[in-house]
Amino acid sequence: MDKTIQQQIETLLAEGFAAAQAAGALPPFELPARIPVQRSRYKAHGDYASPICLGLAKVLRRAPMQIAQTLLQHLPAAPFIGHVEVAPPGYVNFTLDDGWVAQQTPSILQAGERWGDIDTGRGERVQVEFVSANPTGPITVGSARNAVIGDTLASVLQAAGYAVEREYYINDAGSQVRIFGESVLARYAEALGVEGVPFPEKGYRGDYVVELGKQLAAEAGDRYLTMERKEAVRAVARWAVEQMLESIRVDLAAIRVTFDSWFHERWLYERGLFDEVLARLREGGYVVEHDGAVWFRSPDLEKDAVLIRSPQVIPEPSERPTYLASDAAYLWDKLVVRGFRRAIYVWGADHHGDVPRVKAAAKALGLDPDRLVFILYQLVTLLRGGEEVRMSKRRGDFVTLRELVDEVGPDPIRFMMLTRTVDVKLDFDLDLAVEQSDRNPVYYVQYAHTRIAGVLRHAQAQGWPLDAAGDPALLTHPSELALIRKMLELPEIIALVADNLAPHHLTTYATELAALFHAFYRDCRVVDSHAPALTRARLMLVRAAKVVLARVLHLMGMDAPERM
RNA sequence: GCCCCCGUAGCUCAAUUGGAUAGAGCGUUUGGUUGCGGACCAAAAGGCUUCAGGUUCAAAUCCUGACGGGGGUACCA
Numbered sequence: 245m246d247k248t249i250q251q252q253i254e255t256l257l258a259e260g261f262a263a264a265q266a267a268g269a270l271p272p273f274e275l276p277a278r279i280p281v282q283r284s285r286y287k288a289h290g291d292y293a294s295p296i297c298l299g300l301a302k303v304l305r306r307a308p309m310q311i312a313q314t315l316l317q318h319l320p321a322a323p324f325i326g327h328v329e330v331a332p333p334g335y336v337n338f339t340l341d342d343g344w345v346a347q348q349t350p351s352i353l354q355a356g357e358r359w360g361d362i363d364t365g366r367g368e369r370v371q372v373e374f375v376s377a378n379p380t381g382p383i384t385v386g387s388a389r390n391a392v393i394g395d396t397l398a399s400v401l402q403a404a405g406y407a408v409e410r411e412y413y414i415n416d417a418g419s420q421v422r423i424f425g426e427s428v429l430a431r432y433a434e435a436l437g438v439e440g441v442p443f444p445e446k447g448y449r450g451d452y453v454v455e456l457g458k459q460l461a462a463e464a465g466d467r468y469l470t471m472e473r474k475e476a477v478r479a480v481a482r483w484a485v486e487q488m489l490e491s492i493r494v495d496l497a498a499i500r501v502t503f504d505s506w507f508h509e510r511w512l513y514e515r516g517l518f519d520e521v522l523a524r525l526r527e528g529g530y531v532v533e534h535d536g537a538v539w540f541r542s543p544d545l546e547k548d549a550v551l552i553r554s555p556q557v558i559p560e561p562s563e564r565p566t567y568l569a570s571d572a573a574y575l576w577d578k579l580v581v582r583g584f585r586r587a588i589y590v591w592g593a594d595h596h597g598d599v600p601r602v603k604a605a606a607k608a609l610g611l612d613p614d615r616l617v618f619i620l621y622q623l624v625t626l627l628r629g630g631e632e633v634r635m636s637k638r639r640g641d642f643v644t645l646r647e648l649v650d651e652v653g654p655d656p657i658r659f660m661m662l663t664r665t666v667d668v669k670l671d672f673d674l675d676l677a678v679e680q681s682d683r684n685p686v687y688y689v690q691y692a693h694t695r696i697a698g699v700l701r702h703a704q705a706q707g708w709p710l711d712a713a714g715d716p717a718l719l720t721h722p723s724e725l726a727l728i729r730k731m732l733e734l735p736e737i738i739a740l741v742a743d744n745l746a747p748h749h750l751t752t753y754a755t756e757l758a759a760l761f762h763a764f765y766r767d768c769r770v771v772d773s774h775a776p777a778l779t780r781a782r783l784m785l786v787r788a789a790k791v792v793l794a795r796v797l798h799l800m801g802m803d804a805p806e807r808m
Numbered sequence: 809g810c811c812c813c814c815g816u817a818g819c820u821c822a823a824u825u826g827g828a829u830a831g832a833g834c835g836u837u838u839g840g841u842u843g844c845g846g847a848c849c850a851a852a853a854g855g856c857u858u859c860a861g862g863u864u865c866a867a868a869u870c871c872u873g874a875c876g877g878g879g880g881u882a883c884c885a
Contacts, residue, residue: 250824282824285831295827298865308865333865335828378885415885423884446884537883551883566883596812597880622813623879664821667813669878671820676834682847683834691847702844740824752822755832759849766840766849786844808847 248362248735249324253292253338254279260319269314273303283733289331290339291729297334308334345728346719352731353788360734360795364742365406371578372398373507374590375496376413379488380424380448383495383645386592389624389670391645392661392801394590395501396747397619399799404742409584410503416485417509417570424448425481429468431457432480436466456484495645499654500801512573517581521573521609522552530608540568542604550601571598572605579611586615588745593620619745621666627673652677658801659686663751685755689797690805692758695765696790697806703771703783714781723767724785727760731792738799747800754796761789 247255257279264270276299284293297312304311312330319328326341352359374394377387394410401408415421427448433441435458447453460468460483468476489506496502512518525531525540531552532539538552552569578587591598599620603613626633626643633643648657656677663685664670676684704710719728737753740746770782794804 280827282827284828285823286829289828293828295866298827301865331828333828376885380885418885420884567885568882570885592879593813594879595885597882598885599812601882620812625878668821669814673820684847685833687847688833691845695845695848697845699844706844736824744825746825748822749824752832759832762848763850765844769844771844808845 248739249340249732250281250283250292250736250739252322252324253281253294256319256322256325257281257294257296257315257336260315263318263320264314267318269318270311271304273300283736284337289335290327290329290337292338292340294336294338295334297336301334312336340729340732342720342725343717345725345732346716348732349716349719349728349785349788350713352728353784353791356791357795357798359731359791360738360799361403361405362735362739362742363405364739365401365404367405367407368585369407369409369583370401370586370588371409371411371582371584372401372588372590373411373413373578374398375492375501376415377492378415378420379485379492380420381450381488382452383492385626385643385645385648385672386624388499388645388648388657389621389661390590390592391496391499391501392658393619393621393666393747394588396658396662396750396800397588397590397741397745399801400738400741400747400750403738403799406742409505412503412506413574414485414489414506414508415570417513418567421481421485422477424453424484425477427453428456428460428484429477429480432460433457433469435461436469438466438469441469456487459487460484491646495649498649499645499657507574507577509570509574512570512577517577518569518573521576522569524576524610525572525605525608528608528610540572540605540608542608567598568601568605571602572609575602575606575611575616576609579606579615584615586617588617588619590619590621593622596620617745619666622669624661624670624672627671627675629675633674648674655690655802656684656686659689659751662747662800665746665748685751687808689754689758689793690802690808692761693790693793693797693804694806694808696761696786696793699765699770699786700783700790703779706771706773708771708779708783710783710787712780712783714784715777716781716784718778718781719785721764721768723760723764724782727757727764727789728785730757730760731788734792734795750796750800754793754800757789757793757796761793764789 258275261270261275265272276296279294279296280299281292281294284290297308297315300311301308309330309332312334315336316328316330324340324344325338326344327339329337329339331337355361372394375383375387375391377383377390383391398408398410423444423446426444430441430443430447431454433439434454460480468480471479522531522538530541532541540550540552550568551566575587578584599618602618603616606613606616651674660672660677661670677686700710719725733753737749741749768782770779770786772779797804
């Protein structure tokens with residue numbers, strides 16, 4: 245699909261204005277870069293409406309209605325438009341041609357899983373970096389929201405014609421990893437029955453650390469107790485991080501989240517990127533040294549400078565100085581070394597304070613800060629029995645993604661995590677998620693898909709060929725046309741989600757689409773031996789609806805079941 | 809103190825990013841299949857979009873200030 249209907253109407257309007265000006269009916273003026281065209285909320289307003297004339301009234305010094313009427317006279321005809329009219333106070337309303345709408349059914353069917361694809365991205369390379377949870381523990385429910393948002397966004401961007409790469413950034417160079425290593429080492433010594441290995445004060449107390457200790461004891465014997473402690477901590481940390489990463493990989497795969505690349509923070513130091521970036525910052529005059537500490541100072545930062553390296557921290561090459569240092573080197577790697585046009589970060593809202601600093605670092609490095617895009621999602625609250633489940637890192641007190649998947653399955657997690665804008669706190673109701681009832685929105689959409697599968701099974705059992713072409717001209721019932729119109733909207737939804745990085749629109753669309761299918765199902769009997777031609781047409785429609793439902797479900801990372 | 813997000817129907821949330829009559833689900837009330845899966849459909853009721861100003865042809869949406877809830881505040885990530 246080259247252009248969405250919305251875009252085609254934009255073009256029509258632009259041509260109409262050009263024609264009106266050429267004919268002298270309107271004075272010369274400059275059109276806005278984007279002509280607003282929206283889907284009408286009411287049937288009486290047609291399918292699409294443009295308020296463009298309202299905005300032009302002041303520029304043209306004419307009444308909006310008059311502009312609209314003049315425009316109408318010069319608007320070129322288009323096969324997909326059935327009717328255009330002007331409505332007070334100056335809207336231009338477009339109604340799609342019913343015949344044309346019906347004719348789109350075979351096209352949708354033919355596009356199949358590619359239906360909805362657009363090309364606003366034009367192959368632009370975009371990286372979506374998400375989850376990136378510390379490899380010092382299992383993935384929690386909070387990170388699950390991150391995972392679902394990031395993965396869905398990546399899928400939609402791909403559908404919108406971007407060349408997308410999914411990345412997980414592994415924070416494996418900081419002090420947390422060292423403390424993790426110390427924690428595991430202590431549990432390992434315990435497992436071996438050796439005393440005198442202290443558990444760090446702010447160590448990781450989860451059961452999984454005890455398990456790691458046992459596992460290490462079984463695998464390595466007392467090897468790590470015989471070497472120098474510092475070295476042992478480092479080696480154990482490295483091993484434990486690998487174990488956690490593997491478990492993280494498995495847990496995320498369980499909700500159908502996978503990555504194209506896993507980027508280690510320590511690479512930034514091992515490969516000399518940090519030094520390179522620090523040198524660049526220094527050259528630009530953005531680095532200040534004071535009392536042995538290294539600071540980053542940007543003209544954009546009104547407050548104090550940001551610490552890059554402190555004199556107290558032993559500057560071990562494998563240990564990161566401060567997070568800004570890593571972030572600066574990392575963004576350089578994204579935008580310059582690997583050359584992504586845009587780098588999207590999916591971050592919990594609790595990190596919002598870092599956004600200006602990272603952007604400032606980009607600017608100081610001579611890069612356009614707008615190439616870094618931050619999606620800040622509000623945090624997740626887990627409800628069980630109407631009560632908030634308090635989550636802390638203490639043992640037994642936080643819910644892992646693994647537990648959640650075991651309890652509710654991947655589909656409710658994917659759907660629920662997408663239902664809201666990223667800007668609002670999400671209450672994840674565990675009881676509702678498992679409940680298979682009217683109250684659970686998750687199954688509504690999947691049920692529509694299943695119902696279609698059921699109809700097709702029935703048809704096949706009656707001896708109808710499923711792949712026979714039907715005559716779309718027979719699809720004239722209002723419920724049929726409403727359903728097709730909704731299917732035609734998918735490319736615009738993909739554009740909407742991709743442009744605004746707002747994946748929640750998918751859930752709304754999917755629900756609306758399912759609702760229109762259910763209404764159609766009520767109004768129109770599909771398989772009817774007394775009306776073979778109509779049956780063939782409706783089987784075609786139903787198959788097309790199945791394709792679109794499946795596409796939306798797959799974009800959300802959900803299953804499109806044949807049976808439930 | 810400062811920074812960020814939120815405040816919309818009884819509840820949980822939408823509203824195509826400044827457009828016409830603010831929409832869904834749940835809950836409540838009422839109705840629907842001698843039919844392809846009733847995990848469905850239809851109808852009713854429910855609103856001063858927290859409050860007060862402002863910007864403009866037009867504000868739930870933008871600006872200012874209150875009030876209320878959540879998060880952050882830099883050598884944790």
